[in-house]
Amino acid sequence: MSILKLKAYIAAVKFGSLTKAAEALDYTQPSISHMIHSLEDDYGFSLLIRSKSGVTPTDNGAELLPIMQDIVNRYEHLSEAVYAIHGLDIGTVRLGAYTSVCVHWMPSLLKEFREQFPKIEIHLFEGNSDEIHNWLEEGHIDFAISTIQRSEEFHFLPLVEDRMMAILPRNHPLSKNDTVPIEVFAEERCIIPYEDTHKDVQRIFKKAKVKPNVAYQIRGDEAIIAMVKKGLGISLLSELLITDHFQDMAHLPLAPDHVRTLGITTKTEIKSLSPASRTFIPFLQQWLKK
Known part of the structure; x- marks a missing residue:
């Protein structure tokens, strides 16, 4: 063949x-x-x-x-394993990740990884929850950095907890609070992401049995943030997503507190991944600890 x-x-x-x-x-x-x-x-x-x-x-x-x-994937893994036996760090990692991870982690992470492992190529695919699920299922990526996908289908290795935050215009009456009760989203005009973009947001509302008062439903994070800044409503996004906008809008933790867990999502056990992937994942874990 x-x-x-x-x-x-x-x-x-x-x-x-x-x-x-x-x-x-x-x-x-x-x-x-x-x-x-x-x-x-x-x-x-x-x-x-x-x-x-x-x-x-x-x-x-x-x-x-x-x-x-x-x-093809297994053949590539075989080639990488042979190189690894010879003491050579050579291979390709096909990695899927959310926009927030691509923006806030990947530039520094990939720069440091390339300096240490110059012969391992990283192919980065930016996608939402549904896209990452499909890429994993179809074998287009080796693993993803995401929140947990369908637990019965995939393996998940937790990395960090990313707190979910209520974001509001700076002059909003609730901006002086210490927290924002989740029930507020049933009353205030809300700008909510689509479920395929942020399953974690929809999961929080479903768990709290709160039906948000949706004024706008938007797919892009930056568009949601821009609309909040202009006073068109409040929203709910992760802390990692809004890091660059802390000075421009109010951001408060929810009551009760909610987090999303970011981790490594794989279709097979991590030990079955290619040598290049098994080199990258520990590097990522150590990078996050630093």
Whole structure:
């Protein structure tokens, strides 16, 4: 079995184009087309539907796609393990993370990691809760830094607790309080993120049996913060997300207190990840302790 053929097919499906797949893998378009045709000959059925607008997987191709992705991942893990035995830190880490983690952790973390492990590449994918869940399920990422996903499907290693905060305009009457009761969100005009963006926010309201008085529902964190600053309502976000905005708006803990736990989310046990991933995770843990 040729790993290159599998990579060619996976890239073609990912980009929906043989030309873009060729660019991503640094091959010519005819070479990618030949590899996929060869794979179809090996299997005895078509894997791609080809049209003027691009390519899409056949039903058989879609069924085999996650298995192919798993084979490619395991082959890469094998290569990294061989390098590790020779004392070489070489490999690739495909990491998914929330926007807050990408903004506030990754620039410093990746800079320090690259200085110590220059031959390990980090491919960072920024996404919301649903996107991270799908990437893990489909094998597009090795692991994620996120809050806990569906516990029956994934493994979760806690890293830090991130306190959930009520955010208000600076001149809001509640801004002089020490805390904001969760029940306030049923009365005040609220700017609430969509559930696929912030499941933790929706989880808090459901647990407290509070139905927020939704004035606006927004997907982006920065848009929510900007609207709060302009006095359009109050909202609920994590402390990590609002760190850069402490001077521009009031931010108070909830009553009762709520936190979200950020951690490593994996589809398999951490010991089954690639050597490169198992190098990165302890580095991340030590970085957070510092």
